[in-house]
Structures are given as structure tokens and as C-alpha cells.
Amino acid sequence: MVEKAAKKTKTPRVAMPEQDPQIRARNFLEVPTGYTMKMAQEEASRCLQCRKPSCVAGCPVGVDIPGFIDLIAQGDMTGAIRNLWGKNALPAVCGRVCPQESQCEGLCIVGRKGEPVAVGNLERFCADYERENGTGELPPRGPLTGKKVAVVGAGPSGLTVAGDLIVKGHDVTIYEAFHKPGGVLVYGIPEFRLPKAIVAQEVNFLERQGVKVECNAVVGRTVSIDELFEQDYDAVYVGVGAGLPRFMNIPGENYVGILSANEYLTRANLMKAYKYPDVDTPIPIGKNVVVLGAGNVAMDSARTAMRLGAESVKIVYRRSREEMPARNAEIHHAEEEGIELFLLTNPTKYIGNEKGRLTGMECLRMELGEPDDSGRRRPVAIEGSEFEVDCDLCIVAVGSGANPLLTSETPDMELNRWGNVVTNEATGKTTKKGVWAGGDIVTGAATVILAMGAGREAADSIHDYLELGW
Amino acid sequence: MFKIVKREEMSEGTVILNEIEAPLIAQKALPGQFVILKANEDGERIPLTMADTDPEKGTVTIIYMVVGKSTALFKELQVGDSFQDVIGPLGKATHLEKVGKVICVGGGTGVAVLHPITRGLKDAGNDVTCIIGARNKDLLIIEEQMKAASHDLRVCTDDGSYGHHGFVTEVMKEILDEGDTKLVVAIGPVPMMKAVSNITKEYDVETLVSLNPIMVDGTGMCGGCRVTIGGETKFACVDGPEFDGHKVDYDELMLRLNAYREEEQKSHDHYCTIRDAK
Ligand SMILES: Cc1cc2nc3c(=O)[nH]c(=O)nc-3n(C[C@H](O)[C@H](O)[C@H](O)COP(=O)(O)OP(=O)(O)OC[C@H]3O[C@@H](n4cnc5c(N)ncnc54)[C@H](O)[C@@H]3O)c2cc1C
Ligand SMILES: Cc1cc2nc3c(=O)[nH]c(=O)nc-3n(C[C@H](O)[C@H](O)[C@H](O)COP(=O)(O)OP(=O)(O)OC[C@H]3O[C@@H](n4cnc5c(N)ncnc54)[C@H](O)[C@@H]3O)c2cc1C
Ligand code: SF4
Ligand code: FES
Numbered sequence: 001m002v003e004k005a006a007k008k009t010k011t012p013r014v015a016m017p018e019q020d021p022q023i024r025a026r027n028f029l030e031v032p033t034g035y036t037m038k039m040a041q042e043e044a045s046r047c048l049q050c051r052k053p054s055c056v057a058g059c060p061v062g063v064d065i066p067g068f069i070d071l072i073a074q075g076d077m078t079g080a081i082r083n084l085w086g087k088n089a090l091p092a093v094c095g096r097v098c099p100q101e102s103q104c105e106g107l108c109i110v111g112r113k114g115e116p117v118a119v120g121n122l123e124r125f126c127a128d129y130e131r132e133n134g135t136g137e138l139p140p141r142g143p144l145t146g147k148k149v150a151v152v153g154a155g156p157s158g159l160t161v162a163g164d165l166i167v168k169g170h171d172v173t174i175y176e177a178f179h180k181p182g183g184v185l186v187y188g189i190p191e192f193r194l195p196k197a198i199v200a201q202e203v204n205f206l207e208r209q210g211v212k213v214e215c216n217a218v219v220g221r222t223v224s225i226d227e228l229f230e231q232d233y234d235a236v237y238v239g240v241g242a243g244l245p246r247f248m249n250i251p252g253e254n255y256v257g258i259l260s261a262n263e264y265l266t267r268a269n270l271m272k273a274y275k276y277p278d279v280d281t282p283i284p285i286g287k288n289v290v291v292l293g294a295g296n297v298a299m300d301s302a303r304t305a306m307r308l309g310a311e312s313v314k315i316v317y318r319r320s321r322e323e324m325p326a327r328n329a330e331i332h333h334a335e336e337e338g339i340e341l342f343l344l345t346n347p348t349k350y351i352g353n354e355k356g357r358l359t360g361m362e363c364l365r366m367e368l369g370e371p372d373d374s375g376r377r378r379p380v381a382i383e384g385s386e387f388e389v390d391c392d393l394c395i396v397a398v399g400s401g402a403n404p405l406l407t408s409e410t411p412d413m414e415l416n417r418w419g420n421v422v423t424n425e426a427t428g429k430t431t432k433k434g435v436w437a438g439g440d441i442v443t444g445a446a447t448v449i450l451a452m453g454a455g456r457e458a459a460d461s462i463h464d465y466l467e468l469g470w
Numbered sequence: 471m472f473k474i475v476k477r478e479e480m481s482e483g484t485v486i487l488n489e490i491e492a493p494l495i496a497q498k499a500l501p502g503q504f505v506i507l508k509a510n511e512d513g514e515r516i517p518l519t520m521a522d523t524d525p526e527k528g529t530v531t532i533i534y535m536v537v538g539k540s541t542a543l544f545k546e547l548q549v550g551d552s553f554q555d556v557i558g559p560l561g562k563a564t565h566l567e568k569v570g571k572v573i574c575v576g577g578g579t580g581v582a583v584l585h586p587i588t589r590g591l592k593d594a595g596n597d598v599t600c601i602i603g604a605r606n607k608d609l610l611i612i613e614e615q616m617k618a619a620s621h622d623l624r625v626c627t628d629d630g631s632y633g634h635h636g637f638v639t640e641v642m643k644e645i646l647d648e649g650d651t652k653l654v655v656a657i658g659p660v661p662m663m664k665a666v667s668n669i670t671k672e673y674d675v676e677t678l679v680s681l682n683p684i685m686v687d688g689t690g691m692c693g694g695c696r697v698t699i700g701g702e703t704k705f706a707c708v709d710g711p712e713f714d715g716h717k718v719d720y721d722e723l724m725l726r727l728n729a730y731r732e733e734e735q736k737s738h739d740h741y742c743t744i745r746d747a748k
Contacts, residue, residue: 177687262693
């Protein structure tokens with residue numbers, strides 16, 4: 001056994017084939033193209049089937065990782081997907097976008113000496129296999145309860161709640177402000193990382209189970225939460241995400257050519273502006289593009305700009321590479337595609353011409369000083385180091401906060417000082433009776449899997465409430 | 471789907487009125503609020519103010535000028551056709567209260583936007599004079615409705631083909647000179663709102679304008695609609711669309727409205743080529 005384990009540790013991980021960087025940097029097709037059955041089984045056989053699997057401890061929703069991997073190794077794909085669904089309603093999404101390197105894979109035993117088992121790739125393979133070859137059979141639905149639940153927001157968190165509660169026999173309607181369901185999965189994360197057809201199919205799966213999806217319903221405007229209760233809803237889940245773009249608040253920010261990442265990515269993804277003029281929504285095409293920020297959102301913006309034909313794309317970030325919040329894989333992909341990193345660089349003002357259009361940006365060089373409250377070394381400006389960067393398009397990806405549209409219309413639901421909804425951590429209950437909340441609107445911008453985990457906990461609590469009371 | 475139940479062409483076919491089935495929105499909408507419409511799957515999200523609503527019938531009325539590709543596409547839709555998406559009501563409603571003597575100034579399709587506000591101000595017990603303008607008589611819209619919505623209607627045309635020969639600002643000045651005006655509401659092309667605000671500032675009369683920057687979501691989520699009000703950045707879709715006319719940076723708004731001009735021209739040409747080929 002020990003010998004066998006040592007061998008597995010040394011076997012390299014089966015790499016997932018990817019489009020060539022030169023080619024993919026100019027198209028919107030998905031970058032990694034997926035495992036074949038043979039590759040998946042080979043990778044699955046690297047798993048040691050640990051009795052106390054540390055990977056599972058790293059998974060925010062506790063997926064039975066060795067379990068589903070073993071089923072792949074045996075070739076039981078139906079069993080594998082059922083196993084995954086037990087804990088994770090959106091494996092096709094999570095397999096692609098979860099930060100596995102800091103979750104399951106980060107803790108995998110095999111990874112101590114060699115490369116960890118490719119849990120994410122295997123998860124993706126399972127879900128893709130089911131989508132392409134599966135029976136499409138629906139999970140069994142519990143006896144109808146006659147209880148009505150409204151889910152506000154069709155992001156990963158709301159979709160999870162809807163999926164869990166429909167199976168338990170409740171009547172579920174999702175209210176979504178945009179004209180398409182999916183949340184960040186459709187408006188934020190680009191096609192080349194998460195094909196929109198996959199998200200659409202996940203939503204369709206819920207609809208086939210009986211979930212009703214009302215798009216174009218801005219809760220707080222079209223209808224209020226109290227009005228939902230008047231319409232005989234028994235419980236409401238609020239999963240409206242973190243939809244308020246932050247800007248830099250430096251001079252010149254309203255020049256034409258400066259967009260929030262939310263706007264830029266919504267145009268590109270939700271409105272499909274990369275197909276302009278075959279679709280009607282335009283998107284500014286930058287020649288020299290600067291992206292401010294260094295998280296996943298910044299990487300997605302930069303890689304989109306490159307695909308739209310930019311000559312140069314620079315990521316400007318005031319700290320060093322170590323502190324970049326984006327996933328390593330995304331930074332690596334971006335660099336491969338020719339995106340430059342301008343680290344330890346802080347923009348101080350935008351420069352524009354007489355037509356009010358952006359032409360450049362003034363920046364300061366920084367150096368790392370003493371650690372700050374967050375334990376990261378604080379960037380300090382180097383005096384007199386001002387320099388100019390030419391750019392005609394700047395995408396501001398420095399984070400997003402809580403959008404007050406719904407919460408300001410719901411005064412009896414308590415918020416914290418940043419405007420996020422206050423909930424009971426274990427149940428997701430808000431201070432308003434019959435209302436739960438979860439995902440980015442509670443935690444601030446976080447991850448898909450955390451939003452889904454919060455959704456699952458809330459769904460359990462809502463179910464208890466509907467059966468037993470508040 | 472949101473069905474068109476009534477359609478009219480005005481202003482020599484450059485301005486179109488659509489009455490659309492949207493019961494949820496019709497029940498909630500207040501004067502000053504807008505909707506976002508999308509014609510079909512590949513369509514653009516276009517903000518338009520509700521010129522009227524009928525909660526009982528469950529309809530909202532929009533009046534829009536055909537200026538580019540999306541509005542040209544809207545123009546093709548006939549009674550019985552549908553918009554794929556209509557979202558609303560969006561934006562803050564106009565604060566309607568009794569202040570006394572009020573002047574409502576409208577230009578172009580801004581007159582349509584002004585209609586429910588004018589009526590609301592009259593219903594709130596104000597003495598409302600309305601001034602509307604157009605380049606010539608044939609381009610004038612909803613004159614009858616505006617007459618009914620106000621106590622006194624004055625019409626101006628740039629070429630003198632009807633009513634006062636000249637700009638709305640000239641007539642407004644005459645009324646301001648009579649004194650007592652408590653509030654001016656101005657809605658129309660940006661240069662008109664700017665001119666009105668410059669004048670009312672001299673008279674120190676509170677002025678409301680309705681801004682129409684480029685929008686995407688209309689829910690405060692993208693920041694594309696940002697405008698500068700008294701030196702501060704605001705999102706017109708949620709903080710507005712109405713603002714204190716004396717504080718608006720109109721020059722910036724005009725520059726930002728032209729952000730996509732080249733792309734839009736291309737798109738419109740592309741659309742016309744395809745349409746004409748059919
Ligand atoms: C560009 C980008 C890239 C990202 N990349 C990753 C990644 O690689 N991995 C990862 O794990 N996470 C990533 N994230 C973060 C992740 O997407 C979010 O944490 C997650 O989507 C949050 O889910 P949610 O359901 O809480 O909210 P959202 O996904 O934001 O969904 C909220 C939904 O509610 C709707 N809504 C808002 N207000 C209302 C209202 N008043 N009425 C009705 N509906 C409303 C919105 O339109 C939206 O559809 C990324 C985020 C962005 C923006
Ligand atoms: C809150 C709000 C309410 C509005 N209400 C009305 C209304 O009731 N009736 C009406 O006719 N219009 C209204 N508008 C303006 C309307 O949205 C635009 O005319 C429309 O988006 C143009 O789309 P298009 O594709 O046809 O033209 P485009 O191809 O987008 O533009 C054609 C030309 O119009 C200019 N333009 C683009 N966007 C706007 C804009 N938002 N405002 C003014 N000019 C613009 C462009 O610079 C270009 O020169 C409103 C706008 C807002 C933000
Ligand atoms: S820790 Fe690694 S080897 Fe162990 S069960 Fe999890 S994936 Fe398999
Ligand atoms: S239109 Fe997006 S924030 Fe106003």
C-alpha cells in the first residue's frame with residue numbers, strides 16, 4: 001500500500017488539453033477543452049482513496065471527493081454524477097471556476113510530494129459527461145407541500161436554494177432582475193471560462209423540475225418583499241449578489257473610455273457584445289487597455305479586452321504578485337495570452353483630451369513597506385516616481401459592494417455598516433421574519449461555492465421553517 | 471413577452487408611440503420613472519420613460535424618437551408584436567407636491583417624458599404653465615394631452631410655423647419675469663436643459679431636469695450612467711433620473727452620450743443594409 005501510494009504521488013497529473021495561447025487570445029471559445037474518458041480514468045486512478053480524506057475538509061460544501069472519483073475510476077458515470085449532486089447542484093460550473101488550489105486540491109495528500117489529484121477537472125468531466133451522454137433523468141421529488149417560496153436573484157446561491165426546495169416538494173419561483181438567469185455566471189464570468197450554454201442548461205434542469213423563473217423582475221421596484229408575502233409566499237430567500245461597482249475616485253474618472261468591470265463584462269457576456277454588430281449592444285474596443293485591480297474580475301476583463309483585439313493590455317496593481325487575489329491559473333493564463341503585469345504601480349489620475357476621451361493615466365511606483373492590518377506589506381509610494389501610461393480604455397476592477405436597491409426598500413431587514421444583510425450564520429435567517437439571505441449580499445464579493453453553500457444551509461432552514469415554524 | 475396593443479406615428483414618422491401590456495409595471499409606476507426595453511434575443515437594452523400608464527388595463531405607454539439602430543428596430547414592431555423584455559419601473563419617481571406656480575418646459579421627445587410629471591403637478595394643486603417646443607409644427611407631439619395636463623400651454627417652433635417663433639427659453643423668461651415662479655421642470659435635449667438651467671439660476675428658481683445618459687442595467691450595477699451633480703458622481707438610473715438642474719455637469723453628459731457614436735453608426739448602417747436586402 002505504501003509503495004503503491006508513493007508511486008501514485010510520483011505519477012504526474014493528467015493535464016487537461018488547452019487551446020494554444022496564441023490562438024485562444026483572439027477567440028471566445030473555452031480555454032481548457034476537457035478530458036476524454038480515458039484521461040479521466042487515468043487521473044481518477046491517482047487518488048489514494050484516503051480513509052480520512054483531507055480534500056473533503058477543504059471543500060466548503062463537503063463533496064464526497066474520493067467517492068465520486070472512485071466511481072469514475074470504475075466507469076460508473078451515472079453513479080459519479082449522482083454522488084456529486086448529493087452535495088453540489090452545479091458541478092459543471094464549480095469544476096471550472098472553483099479555486100481548487102486553495103480548497104480540495106490544496107489539501108490533497110498526493111499534493112504534498114507531487115501534484116494533487118485534479119479534483120476540479122474530474123468534477124467538470126463528470127458533469128460534462130452527464131450533459132452530453134446522460135439520461136437527463138430528474139431527481140425524485142418529495143410529496144407536494146403546498147408551500148410557496150420566492151427566491152430573489154438567479155445567481156449560484158439562489159439557484160441552489162431553488163433546486164433544493166423544489167426537490168423537497170415546495171412551490172418555488174425565482175425573481176431575477178436581468179432578462180436572463182445565472183447571476184455572475186452569465187453576466188460576469190466570460191464565455192471562454194464558462195460557456196453560457198452550460199449555465200442555461202443548469203437553469204433548464206431546474207425548470208424541468210418545476211421551478212418557475214420570472215426574469216425582468218427587479219425586487220424592490222417591480223415588486224417588494226412585503227408584496228411577495230401578500231401574494232401568499234411563505235418564505236423569501238434573498239440572493240442578490242454584490243452588484244455595486246467601486247471606482248477609484250481619482251480625478252478624471254468620468255472620461256469616455258473608463259468603465260467598471262461590471263459594465264464591461266456585462267456588455268461582453270450578458271449582451272454578447274463581442275459579436276457586435278451582429279448583436280445590437282456595442283462595447284468599446286481599446287487599442288491600449290489598462291485594467292485596474294488584480295482579482296479574477298480583473299483577469300477576466302483583461303483577457304476579454306485582448307480577445308476583442310487590443311494591441312496591449314496591462315494589469316495595474318499597487319501591490320506585488322504575491323498579493324494578487326486572482327487564482328494562479330488565471331494569472332498564468334493571462335500572462336500566456338500576452339497580458340502584462342504592472343505591479344507596484346498605483347494610478348493617481350486619468351488623462352483625457354478635449355473630447356473628454358481617455359488618453360492615458362498617471363501612475364506612481366510603489367515599494368513594499370511595513371505590514372498593514374491585513375498582515376500584507378503595505379505599498380508605499382516612491383516619491384517623484386510619476387510616469388504616464390498611454391491608454392484609450394480603462395477597466396476598473398477594484399471590487400464591488402452591496403447594491404442598496406432591494407435592501408433600502410426593505411427597512412426591517414438589518415444591514416451591517418457596509419450594507420450587507422445580517423444573517424444567522426448557521427441558518428441564513430435575516431432579522432425579518434420569513435426572509436433568508438446568502439451569497440455575496442451577505443459575505444461581500446466571495447466565491448461561487450460559498451454562495452452555493454450558503455444557499456444549501458438556508459434551504460435546509462427554510463424547509464424546517466415550512467414544516468415546523470420560525 | 472410584452473405585447474404592443476396600440477401604436478402611433480408622430481412627427482412625420484420620427485417619433486413613435488407604443489402602448490404595451492406590462493401589468494406589473496403599470497400598477498407600480500409613478501411619474502418620472504422609466505422602463506428598459508429589449509426587442510429580441512440579440513437586442514440592446516434601451517431606457518425609455520413612461521409617458522403614461524393605465525393600471526386597470528395593465529399597460530404602459532412609451533414615446534420615443536427614432537435615432538439609431540435600436541429605436542429603428544423598435545419602429546418595425548407593429549400592434550400584436552411584442553418586446554421580448556420590459557423591465558421596470560426604474561429610477562426615482564418625481565417628488566410631486568404643492569409649491570404654487572410651476573413652469574414645465576419640454577423639447578423634442580422630452581415632452582413625452584414631461585407629460586405624467588406635468589399632470590402630477592397639476593393634480594397636486596399647482597398652477598402649471600407648460601411650454602413645449604419643436605423645430606417645426608409637424609414635429610410637435612402630444613399637444614392635446616399637454617394642454618389637458620396643464621393650465622396654460624404655450625407652443626414654440628424654431629421656424630415659426632406654429633405658436634411662438636423661437637426657443638422655449640424665451641417664453642420661459644417672460645413668465646419668470648412676471649415673478650412668483652417656484653419651480654421649473656425642464657426635460658428635453660441636453661443643450662435645452664442646460665440653457666433653461668442657466669436662466670433659472672439667474673432668477674434663483676428651483677429647477678428639475680431629467681437626464682438620459684447611456685444605461686445598461688438600470689439598477690445601479692454597472693455605473694455606465696454616471697453623471698456629475700454638484701461635483702459628485704451619481705448613478706442616474708438609481709439616484710435619478712431627475713436632478714437639480716443647477717448642479718448638473720451638462721458638458722460632461724454631452725461628451726459621455728457620444729461615447730459609442732462611431733460604433734452606433736456602424737451598427738445602424740449594418741442594420742439598414744440587412745433590412746433593405748430583405
Ligand atoms: C467577473 C467575475 C469573475 C469571477 N470569477 C470567479 C471564479 O473564478 N470563481 C469563483 O468561485 N467565483 C468567482 N467570482 C465570484 C462569484 O461569481 C460570486 O461570488 C457568486 O456569483 C455570488 O453568487 P450570488 O448568487 O450570491 O450572486 P450573483 O451571482 O451576483 O447573483 C445575484 C443575482 O441577483 C440578481 N439581482 C440583483 N438584485 C436583484 C433584485 N433587486 N431583484 C431581483 N434580482 C436581483 C442579479 O441580477 C443576479 O442575477 C467572480 C465574480 C465576477 C464578477
Ligand atoms: C432614463 C432615460 C429615459 C429616456 N426616455 C426617453 C424617451 O422617453 N423618449 C426617447 O425618445 N428617448 C428617451 N431616452 C433616450 C433613449 O434611450 C435613446 O435615444 C436610445 O437609447 C437610443 O438608442 P438607439 O440604438 O436607437 O440609438 P443609438 O444608436 O444608441 O444612438 C443614436 C444617437 O443617439 C445618441 N444617443 C445615444 N444614447 C442616447 C441617450 N440615452 N440619450 C440621448 N441620445 C442618445 C447617440 O449619441 C447617437 O448619436 C431616455 C434615456 C434615458 C437614460
Ligand atoms: S486527499 Fe487527494 S488522494 Fe486523498 S481522497 Fe482526496 S483527492 Fe484522493
Ligand atoms: S445603468 Fe448601470 S448603473 Fe445605471
